[in-house]
Amino acid sequence: MKFNTYASVAAFAIAGVLATGAAEARDQIQIAGSSTVLPYASIVAEAFGENTDFPTPVVESGGSSAGLKKFCTGVGENTIDIANASRKIKDKEVKTCAENGVSDIIEVRIGYDGIVFASDINGNSFAFTPTDWYKALSDKVVVDGKIVDNPNKTWKDVNGDFPAQPIMAFVPGTKHGTREVFEEKVILAGCEATGDFEAFKAANGDDKKAAEKACIALRTDGLSVDIDGDYTETLARIDSNKDGIGVFGLAFYENNTDKLQVATMSGIQPSTETIASGEYPVSRPLFFYIKKAHIGVIPGLKEYAEFFVSDEIAGPSGPLAQYGLVADPELAQTQEAVTAETTMGN
């Protein structure tokens, strides 16, 4: 223990010397957050560095929650300037931010991301509905008016039209923003569509929250596997278990079409067009959040935001759409808000 102290003391001394040597203002934008937004942010950061005189911003990954937590630690040069998020900032996080002096936050919606269900390219094809996924993965389902442990073992048990392929689903782990969307737009939707929601509500004494919780609890008997890593891991799992069906981001699927086939949801083929039009049901908006206090302090911050949402970048024919982002039909409003530096709540 003592050596650690020695080491840190010496380290501080050297660090101090170095830090004073280069104490001038940070000239590089620092971004952290969602690993879903990371590819888009890195594409923009690279183009920003090439097209302007500002240095290329650095983009860290780590997840929406981790990024927002970092974002809310305070204002100043050694805090990050922008947090990427694959979900909206929560009220609780806004409060934490305000407590730490981060009161003016600019919210920028960059577009939409589709969540797709894909399986091995040589396996069976599927046309899912939320109900199928609910019946396949929920911990408890209602059979003949009674709440029982999920008895379904194959997709044929779930829906007579499906082949008798064993259920094996790889879903994102709870630390991913994707999981929330999956629970809300697929499992919960299926729960409500089957009418099981009402049964859960009745069983929980009319408590809506508890009923929702019961709906989205996934089975724990090994047929639904939480993937805490990235989509690469999900892909590797499907590679080794050909019966597996995985949950992916649209962009990831489009980069791996040689290995994966995508299933339709409620009869709609996922694509940038169907997601932009809102026909494909499982999608979510992507955001980044800017600290207004840093605009003017960190060079290029506002320029970066404006560059990001410009038509050439985030528009339907820009590089982001090319990579798999679904362009926001209301991009013009976002551009105005960024230019005017409109903060949240105003």
Add this chain to the structure above:
Amino acid sequence: MTDATLGSPLAGPARKKSSLLAVDALTKKRNASEARFKAYGVSAVVIGLLFLVALLWAILSNGLGAFSQTFIQVPVKLDKGAIEAAEKSIVKTSKYRAIINTGFRAELGRAGIDTGMDDRGLQKMMSSGAAATLREFVLANPDQIGRTVTFEFVASSRVDGYLKGRVKREDLINDKNLDAAHLDLIDAMRKADIVTKTFNWQFVLGTDASDSRPEQAGMGASMVGSFFMMLVVLMLSLPIGVAASIYLEEFAPQNWLTDLIEVNISNLAAVPSIVFGILGLAVFIQFAHLPQSAPLVGGLVLTLMTLPTIIISTRASLKAVPPSIRDAALGVGASKMQSIFHHVLPLAMPGILTGTIIGLAQALGETAPLLLIGMVGFIASNFPEGVGDGFLAPNSAMPAQIYEWAKRADPAFYERAWGGIIILLVFLMAMNILAIVLRRRFERRW
């Protein structure tokens, strides 16, 4: 038990006459068990070697592709008007792309290749970094404007993959990034000698690239990051580690306090590295307010990790110096300090250096603590300007860069992750060989 029946010469009248030349049952049994043990040993070694061969084969077969890259030669007319117009727009590189496209079309026309593709389709052949290459050239050589210059642009990852056999025709049915027409075009271009495949210096020396252009990504910047981190580790852990070991080994009194310290050092050497990462995040970034993602912080964290290793190996090599050396020095009137610094330390130096190099090699390959101090992501996109920047500007490290590539969607990044492993292994092997050479050349046996 067998010994008892064998060993005693007074074992009684029942004892058989035995001959040294005739092999009796017991001897046979013992010889057989020896032979079996040898066979176990050999099979253990063989299994180990098989794993090694499988690992090396996997690394080389997956990673060697990253070291070659396809380039497309395109003569581009640097038209003054077009360049001025491009410089006025927001996304200048997209206009430069149009300039390249014009040149590319002309080149294809000259080779007699009919594409029938629109600009968007044609763009998929080349890395989107080509426009940046062109713009950089124009800004650096304004005197060339108006002339026609031949560039070697990086081909896109799919085109590159096709020429390397990674992308196959039958894979393209669902691929929106490329279709069969592109592959026909590549084949025609290869006949016309417009594409070349050469050693990929950009991969070894370049910076990281965004998800949309894996063909441009390189290890260079993260190598620089690793270098600065190792510099911090070396500068801190060698003097601190050696000073601590000399004190503990030669001067410190033997009491419960030094015993406690000793136990703690041994324990620290076994602490999982991610723990040091959390410590680094709490102490260096949140408390001491050092910049995020800086190699300095990475170096400090890795120093904490390396120190116990260096202290343990230094103490072992100090212990290995025979006491007669110390006694002789003290006997001719040297002070304790003189005896240590003039006699003991120089003799222990090869061992200390070996331990340090092994410790550094371990630190070089460490990823886990770097995850927590923000060195994973799209970080290594700039080379540092100068030494101060090298320590403080955000950068990544080699293993962190490999980890990041392995996560990305495009299969070309996967290939690059394996390629990165090859580079990292080369460094680790070089360091270990250096350690072995040092030990062989300078170590003295007593």
